Amino acid sequence: MYESLVNFINKLIYVPDEGMVHPGLPAGWVAFIFLSMVVIALRYIFLSVKPGTGFKYPIINSFIKKIVTRPWLLVSLRLFAASIFLIVIYAGLFGTPIPEKNIATVLTWTIWWSGVVVSIFFVGSAWCAICPWDAVATWLVRQKLWKRASETSSLNLRVPKILRSVWPALIMFIGLTWLELGVGVTVSPYATALMALLMVVLATISLAVYERKAFCRYFCAVGRTIGAYSSIAPIALAPVNEQTCAECTTLECYKGSEEIEPCPTHLVMGRLTQNTYCTSCGACSMSCPHENVSWQLRGIGSEITQASRTTALRGRVDEAWFILGLVALTIFHGVTMMPYWESTIHKFAYSIGDSGQLLLSFSFGMLISMLIPIILFIVAIKLTQKLLSNREEYNRIFSSLALSILPLAFTYHIAHNLTHLVRESAGFWSVVFNPLGTNALPLSMGELHMRHMNPLIADNIVFALQGLLVIFGFWLALRIAKHRFLQITETNKVNLIAFMPMMLFISMISLMDLWLLMQPMVMRM
């Protein structure tokens, strides 16, 4: 039976006739992942989940305390990140246009964009704390390295109500994906530098016009992606002692102190129920007079599974759409790197008379690819609403259950990026020593083959990590979904029939992710 399963899986793997591609998951691994998913699904159908106590472990040794309460490390890291960022802009504008020989493209797309998603798993939203877009904008507008600036440095206007959601970030994310995969910014150092400059300009304007850090809170696609993913990360900034926060009346974490800026995203540590908007900037930990804020280890996804019914049903629709957008866009990333994507788009373009870069055809493909998971999710939620006995409002179920698909986007995103990181970052040191690629030549076919054959990590380890990620994402998605059902229905037992549409949706997306990972992937550079 196992052999016939493997044979069947092999038939699902597309082997391209030509071109250099990264290998996908072998059939043996796919069979193992599939069987694991079946076991997990059965476990969540037939066994109940317990709320649990929620594991929390504040990291409060003296070294960590020094790091989180003093600004020197953060400022040093910000200076370092900003310096690298300026080098990237300079190299992009003035360096070689050969993408694999210019630090702008290699560092931005192969190392940073692939690595930042992986980093969330280990350090939560820490990237936002040293983000060079915000750092450069802050230094320009506030004109202070880290201390609190005068009120006059910004107009401090309230963000218009229409923009006070994560819709702008989602639109920006869709736009960035279009630029990345359609226009091909990833293979253009010049366009990469232009994009970096644009981000600094946007962050600066936002900081100069709106109060606190509206760019990070509402507009930044990268920040909101990190924020969404970090809500399931096993590490976050949190109060060491909740009672201390409960008794606090001065709220320095929210208002700031004489020297330290207030929370850039309007959070009060003592009332923090979700970590999504925390940028890990450390303002709260530095301003807290009780030194009561520190990094905390916690159960993966516990922020969602431990939520109360009120919190579960208070989820915002825009945040739910952002998560759905993440699921759709991560799948789309995978689809565009399939060997047959290009030929399909060419054929479609020919049939409609599209020309040039085929952006019209690409945009249409992107729209369809994004619509499919969105429509399926809406159908699943509609069915759930019908099957639930207490008939909650549609938007409440939609926003509450959207969190259960977040692990699918997160784990697939990491699994997909692992391939880029491991197989395409081989030339990193050559661009470190020659960031502008002065007198550099493109890779010869021999060099390309060498890079292709020598990934940073052995193939089997990459396959194992990807397999575990898919299994883990599926498990966590079902776990969160089941907890959300308990929170919505306020019962101890999940209505299995009502649970089925979500279970099917999660299974479909996981199988799609698995299918994408088993296909060969086109090399980016």
Place this chain on the structure above:
Amino acid sequence: MKIKKSVLLIVLASVFFVNQVFAHHVLGRPSYSLGEDSNTPPSMQVETQTGEYYITYMAFPAFPKPNQSGRVNLYASRIDNGQTFNGKVTFKVRDDSWFSSEEEILGTQEIDDGVYRQGFVFSKAGHYIVTAEFQAGGEPYTIDFPLRIGEPDSIGPIGIAVVIIIIVIVAVNITQRRRLQRLKAKQHHSDRV
């Protein structure tokens, strides 16, 4: 005819939009390659699809300098059956700057071993657009490709970003100072009353 015109417009627009580009699997963006064990300079290649034809354009060398001779090769084959276009291709060139409209004809070439070859020598460094024009099936085809001569002059984007940032910061500062002055005056007035 209307459709063809719009097709040509899209080609032109897309090439203008990304006039400094490169690619492996993104159509219409230049990519740079080097043959295995080759000691020749790298070549720049752009692939694009327009109307009935799949076009490949190659420039040798990839980064030509002023007064250095180079050439462009153009391959055109039908998308439906792969048949090579057999006719004449006219190559034109113009400066890719905002205020330049001067166009110069580089030459008209006939097919030679499946390729249309056009030589060039530029005396000034800068960004240029090479246009290839041909007629096939009664329809005109116009395809633009970018060509950079010499070192890039990329002060433009940095200059624009710096100017925008300075304008915003100065405007915010002036507005806030005026607001503060108004507030002070108001306070002073109410103190006196």
